[in-house]
Amino acid sequence: xxxxxxxxxxxEIIDDFELFDEWMDKYNxxxxxxxxxxxxxxxxxxxxxxxxxxxxxxxxxxxLDNGSVKFTAxxxxxxxxxxxxxxxxxMSGRKPEEIKDADLYFIDRIGLKENxxxxxxxxxxxxxKQMKLYGLAFFVRDE
Amino acid sequence: MFDIEKIRKDFPILQKKVYGNSLxxxxxxxxxxxxxxxxxxxxxxxxxxxxxIHRGVHFLSEQATAEFESARNRVKEFINAEQNHExxxxxxxxxxxxxxxxxxxxxxxKAGDEIILTEMEHHANIVPWQMLCDRKGxxxxxxxxxxxxxxxLDGFExxxxxxxxxxxxxxxxxxxxxxxxxxxxIKTAHANxxxxxxxxxxxxxxxxxxxxxxxxxxxxxxxxxxxGPTGIGVLYGKEKWLEEMPPYxxxxxxxxNVTFEKTIYNDLPFKFEAGTINYVxxxxxxxxxxxxxxxxREEIEEYESELSGYANKRLSEVEGLKFYGTSANKISILSFxxxxxxxxxxxxIIDKLGIAVRTGTHCAQPVxxxxxxxxxxxxxxxxxxxxxxxxxxxxxxxxxxxxxx
Numbered sequence: 066x067x068x069x070x071x072x073x074x075x076x077e078i079i080d081d082f083e084l085f086d087e088w089m090d091k092y093n094x095x096x097x098x099x100x101x102x103x104x105x106x107x108x109x110x111x112x113x114x115x116x117x118x119x120x121x122x123x124x125x126x127x128x129l130d131n132g133s134v135k136f137t138a139x140x141x142x143x144x145x146x147x148x149x150x151x152x153x154x155x156m157s158g159r160k161p162e163e164i165k166d167a168d169l170y171f172i173d174r175i176g177l178k179e180n181x182x183x184x185x186x187x188x189x190x191x192x193x194k195q196m197k198l199y200g201l202a203f204f205v206r207d208e
Numbered sequence: 209m210f211d212i213e214k215i216r217k218d219f220p221i222l223q224k225k226v227y228g229n230s231l232x233x234x235x236x237x238x239x240x241x242x243x244x245x246x247x248x249x250x251x252x253x254x255x256x257x258x259x260x261i262h263r264g265v266h267f268l269s270e271q272a273t274a275e276f277e278s279a280r281n282r283v284k285e286f287i288n289a290e291q292n293h294e295x296x297x298x299x300x301x302x303x304x305x306x307x308x309x310x311x312x313x314x315x316x317x318k319a320g321d322e323i324i325l326t327e328m329e330h331h332a333n334i335v336p337w338q339m340l341c342d343r344k345g346x347x348x349x350x351x352x353x354x355x356x357x358x359x360x361l362d363g364f365e366x367x368x369x370x371x372x373x374x375x376x377x378x379x380x381x382x383x384x385x386x387x388x389x390x391x392x393x394i395k396t397a398h399a400n401x402x403x404x405x406x407x408x409x410x411x412x413x414x415x416x417x418x419x420x421x422x423x424x425x426x427x428x429x430x431x432x433x434x435x436g437p438t439g440i441g442v443l444y445g446k447e448k449w450l451e452e453m454p455p456y457x458x459x460x461x462x463x464x465n466v467t468f469e470k471t472i473y474n475d476l477p478f479k480f481e482a483g484t485i486n487y488v489x490x491x492x493x494x495x496x497x498x499x500x501x502x503x504x505r506e507e508i509e510e511y512e513s514e515l516s517g518y519a520n521k522r523l524s525e526v527e528g529l530k531f532y533g534t535s536a537n538k539i540s541i542l543s544f545x546x547x548x549x550x551x552x553x554x555x556x557i558i559d560k561l562g563i564a565v566r567t568g569t570h571c572a573q574p575v576x577x578x579x580x581x582x583x584x585x586x587x588x589x590x591x592x593x594x595x596x597x598x599x600x601x602x603x604x605x606x607x608x609x610x611x612x613x
Contacts, residue, residue: 088227088560089557089560089607089611092556092557092560092611093611096611096612120552120555120567120568120583121550121552122582141550141582142550142552142553143550143553143612144552144553144556144557145552145553187552
């Protein structure tokens with residue numbers, strides 16, 4: 066079976082979220098995703114990997130494994146962590162080139178766009194940028 | 209009589225629905241909502257009276273100037289200043305503080321001098337003084353707080369030395385709600401020949417402030433937190449200081465005579481009002497002050513105090529809730545956390561229930577550092593809030609606990 070493309074995973078997430086009419090159901094789902102997120106190695110939960118927002122904090126680690134980028138991440142706020150889990154799901158295990166060129170449209174489509182506002186300062190926007198920078202860095206290194 | 213139903217009808221935004229719920233606005237510390245009297249005043253001024261002030265000889269300009277100067281008089285009366293020219297219009301509290309830090313600093317501060325602040329200042333009353341320290345080589349001394357959020361005044365008098373030039377402090381803490389004993393502290397400062405700037409951004413809308421009774425040298429506040437428009441603020445300064453201090457910004461209206469060799473500055477208050485000042489903002493602010501006076505400032509204070517007591521009692525019933533800022537002397541600001549729950553998560557859920565609260569550091573990181581926390585949830589109440597709204601906040605917090613606990 067071929068693995069799903071980055072956009073197919075985004076579309077799947079969009080479909081999943083269409084089941085929810087209520088905000089609280091959406092949040093409950095994000096909380097669940099946050100709780101299920103593969104834990105970040107505790108040695109990476111330090112300032113070197115911290116993406117600081119003034120509302121919540123996000124830690125992001127990336128490594129190249131067999132030509133694919135493996136992302137692990139964490140947040141001190143659980144709803145933020147749920148969105149972090151979605152970003153990891155979409156971006157982790159992909160080739161650097163796909164990551165650097167990724168168009169992350171799913172956040173807007175599942176109604177969480179407000180969480181990516183620069184003024185919200187929860188670390189998510191910076192995390193997205195950081196993921197793509199990692200993609201670019203690994204891509205350039207591999208060239 | 210204080211008629212809450214009637215008052216709520218004066219604020220159109222309170223009828224709004226958010227995510228299908230009636231809006232409950234508990235973020236008054238950040239900005240307050242506007243009564244119809246203010247909105248209509250601004251609208252009618254732009255519709256029928258707008259003209260630049262202090263410039264034209266024509267009818268509209270004279271009328272606009274008269275209305276603007278009458279707004280200045282209204283502010284003077286509201287804080288009981290002695291003279292109209294001691295009221296300077298600025299863009300807001302931050303602009304007022306920057307103006308004092310720059311102009312006072314230019315005139316009186318040199319390397320090695322000391323400025324006293326408190327641990328509970330908003331960043332707006334820290335950063336301008338740090339910038340002054342960088343320019344001039346002076347240093348900051350900080351009055352500490354205790355775990356109730358009260359200033360620790362045991363060593364206060366000893367902080368003054370012959371090098372102390374100014375005490376700049378908040379009247380009321382925006383993060384904790386503490387009302388500071390400014391009058392006594394001003395006495396101590398004056399006994400040491402040190403002038404005092406009071407940041408009234410969180411105080412002037414909650415009770416009667418009398419700058420002559422306080423005897424403060426400077427008093428600053430924002431229009432938008434006192435039910436007036438944004439982009440207008442007040443810098444009150446005693447005439448003596450304002451006369452001596454150089455202006456902060458240069459431009460039109462603040463001058464008497466300009467040649468390329470030399471500029472003669474205008475008299476007070478114009479010396480500090482360079483460019484086209486936000487005159488519509490000032491006129492809107494005056495309308496807000498009129499509204500407060502008509503509603504009754506003492507009645508507002510009394511109602512808010514009762515509401516605050518009720519909120520304190522109700523929120524205490526939430527298991528695991530801890531208040532930050534438990535001074536006996538507080539305004540209607542409740543800052544708190546629920547054990548094991550991140551303030552941002554709580555804020556996101558509360559928001560979807562139609563309730564506006566603020567989460568985060570409230571631009572007072574040193575206060576958060578004192579308590580070793582990253583932020584709090586802050587409900588800041590105004591006189592248009594009700595006990596029923598507090599009950600809904602209580603229910604929302606139970607929901608937060610159920611989802612995140």
